[in-house]
C-alpha cells in the first residue's frame with residue numbers, strides 16, 4: 001500500500017492487503033483521497049487463495065475506506081471475470097459474470113463487493129476489466145487486448161477524476177484497431193486511449209492463425225479459458 005500524504009512526497013507503507021487490521025490502520029494513517037487497488041496474484045491459484053487475494057483484499061480496503069471517509073476506489077479487475085464469454089461483435093461491460101478460472105471468480109467477487117459498497121455506502125467504485133497490460137503486445141490475441149502502460153495511466157487518471165461515477169465497469173484496453181471490447185463506458189468517464197497495438201502487428205503476425213490462435217480468439221479470456229488452466233479448487 002502506497003500513500004502520498006504531502007504534495008510531491010510519497011509515504012510508503014507496506015502491508016498485507018488481506019490483513020484487515022493492517023489495512024484499517026494504514027488507511028487511517030495515510031488518509032488518502034482515493035484508493036487505487038492493484039494488489040493481487042495475477043495468475044491462477046486455488047479457489048481459497050484467489051478469494052483471499054482478490055475478494056478479501058478488496059473487502060478490507062472498502063471497509064477501511066468507509067471507516068475513514070474515503071469516497072473513491074479504482075480497482076484492477078480483469079477480463080477473466082467474464083473470460084468464458086464467447087466472442088461477439090462488440091463486448092459490452094454489462095455482460096454477466098462468466099469467469100474462466102478461480103482467478104476470474106475472485107475478480108467477480110471483488111466486483112460484487114465494489115457494487116455492494118457503492119450501493120450501501122455511496123462509494124464511487126470503478127472496476128477496470130483490464131486486458132493485457134504489457135510493454136508491447138506479443139501474441140495475436142494481444143493485438144486486441146493490449147493495454148499500453150501510458151493508456152493504463154490515462155485510464156486510472158480518468159477513473160479517479162470523473163465526477164461521481166457511482167459504480168462503473170470499464171474495459172482496460174488501448175484503442176486497438178482489432179479491439180472488440182466496448183470502450184464507450186471508459187470514454188464516458190474521460191478515458192481517451194491513445195495507443196494502438198496495430199503498431200506492433202508486423203512483429204506479432206508472422207504466419208496464418210494457428211489452432212492456438214483460434215482458441216484464444218474464441219472467448220474473452222483467451223488462454224485462461226482453455227482446459228490447460230483447469231485445476232481442482234482446493235489444490
Ligand code: 15L
Pocket residue numbers: 041042043077078079080130131132133145221222224
Ligand atoms: C489478466 O488479468 C492476468 O492478470 C494476466 O496474467 C493476463 O492473463 C491478462 O489478464 C490477459 O488476459 O492477457
